[in-house]
Amino acid sequence: MKVLKLMFKNAFRHKLRTSLTIVGIAIAVVAFSLLRTVVTVYNAGVDASAADRLITRHAVSFIFPLPYSYKDKIQQIDGVELVTPLNWFQGVYIDKDQFFARLAVDPETVFKVYPEFILTKEELDNFKKERNSCVIGIEIAKQYNLKIGDIMTIDGDIYPGRWDFVVRGIYKPKDKTIDGTQMFFQYDYLNERLEAESPMRANEIGWFAIKIKDPNRSAEISVKVDKLFKNSSAETKTETERAFQQGFLSAVSAIITALNYLSFIIIGIILLVLANTMIMAARERTREYAVMKTLGFSAKHLVGLIMGESLLISILGGGLGLLLSFPVVDGFGQAIPKGMFPIFYIEPITIILAVTAALSIGIISSIFPLLKALNTKIVDGFRFVG
Template identity: 45%
Template sequence: MYLPRLIARNALRHKLRTALTVLGLVIAVLAYGLLQTVVDAWYAGAAAASNARLVTRNSISLVFPLPLSYENRIRGVEGVTQVARSSWFAGTYRDPKNFFAQFAVSDNYIDLYPELILPPEQRADYRRDRRGALVGRQLADQYGFKIGDVIPLKGTIYPGTWDFVVRGIMEGRDESTITRQMLFHYEYLNESIRKKAVGKPDQVGVFILGIDNPDNAAAVSRRVDDVFRNSLAETMTETEQAFQLGFVAMSNQIIAAIRVVSYVVIVIVMAVMANAMAMSARERTTEYATLKALGFGPGFLSMLVFGESMLICIVGGAIGMLLTPPAASFFKQAVGGVFPVFTVSQETAVMQAACALVVGAAAAIVPAVQAARVRIVEGLRAIG
């Protein structure tokens, strides 16, 4: 029982140094957790995407739409159960900085997204209103939208001011569901294009496909693309997850840089911790020699150093891990909804704990070996 007491007393002998070391570990573990959470938030859309849904787009680029007439032909492909339309609107709300995702969709669009929960009465109201819109809970909370509110959007792709009436608020099935988007009637957009001549009517950005078996996603994708091969607008069909990852891939270098920085922080703190333990070991050379003279073996001395290092890292790591969730919540609010989903995952927490333990073990290796090898005569020579 005296070994843990000795370890605790050694750790508290230089209270200021220990406190500063613990503070450094707290900051490092906290920074690592936040940086990894940023990376997770970047992939949140792709992680929440379903392999049971396919996306059909123009094979050249998303910039080029597909003819509305493709819908019936896609519906006839073996393995396809549902086909919904979705066109990117790209309007701005009051100020260009207030930008969020808006999609003109067909009425069956929400049937393909069971993770979006909408009360039946709100859906009925939405269907009855030509200018009706559905907003996600995260978006409604961010801007204070309520049912019955009018949302004026200034079009960029489609010029002019477009007024939409909130008829429903979509809740997420769980915290991982992104609900920071607005949906409105594709027919309203298409009819307005015809009347205002602000674009070419009967064009669709992408088709969302429901399939009978997720295991047949690749085969169904090939069948759809084969239907339109050598046409004026060839298609590219892929799973929704692959479609989302295509957007994430555009930021791969940024994500890689964030990952590198998160590990660099840990390496720097490891060096600081190793230096602190080396200082402690040098200061206690005489004590280690005395303990050896009293009959304590090299293993006992190594455990003293190793235990002190692990204790400091466990305390610092635990505090850092406890502070990460509230810090993530504060960060999410501070950035103004840039990340719809910004929660600390269990994997991140496990990695934080692992990093703290690795730092503690690595920092203690050299000082522990030195303490075990100290010679009694050389150690006691410093007395007086």
């Protein structure tokens, strides 16, 4: 118990140095948590992918549309439970900085294929009834203070013109890993206007989401879908939703990889900061360790003292950093447009990584001063002039 007290007293012998080290570790942990959060939210779409969903898109590129008529053909394939078409609409809501996904969908099927977007029966019925109705995520409703019955006006860019939508539903994500920032409206509303204004673009769709009965048959069904449209004017590429999401993120994968490495470089920086403090502390106490050894204190006691002090500082720094990480990550999430990072929260794995890193750093930082203290002969310790 007294050795523990000595460890505490040693840790705060140089209050300024220890405080600066703790703050340094805390800042590094905040930076680590923030970077890890960016990395994890980028991958959240992949992680949230359903095993029983396939995505069929144009074989050449995602930006080329597919005929809407493919829907019924895909529906006939053995193993397919339900098909729903989706189309990227984009447009500008308020101004160009207000980014979130706006999709034209089939109201009859979309929420059956995507049950993670939870809507009441009444809201769904209302969504189906009214041609220019829309459903928005609860995060969008909160951000723009929208409620049922409100009008959302969007200036079209891919599909030019003024588009007015009536909010008829506000969906809630099943859990916090699900994006609550999307907007869905009826495909027919878009298509009818296209038929009138630019018929060449009508009856086309961006991609199909296919709910399959048995996830183990995903490869087989994907082949069947693509085979169905082989040698047509719009060949398809069908893959699992996970593979589709991964492909979607591949454009930014280099940045994500860099951020990932950077987050671990930060851990290295913390290690150097704490190791420096511990080496200085142990060097200053060379004579005291010699005294303790003289009095009969063993290697085990010195390990407890030095490693304990290092761990204490790293735990305090890591703890403070984690405490600060939550408001910082939350503030960052608030400051950026909702659609850029639809979900932004610290995942448990980030906390586990930060805690593990803090503990590991506490141990590793003490190794050099510990070896130095243990290997210094008592007589040399007494001769040491710091």
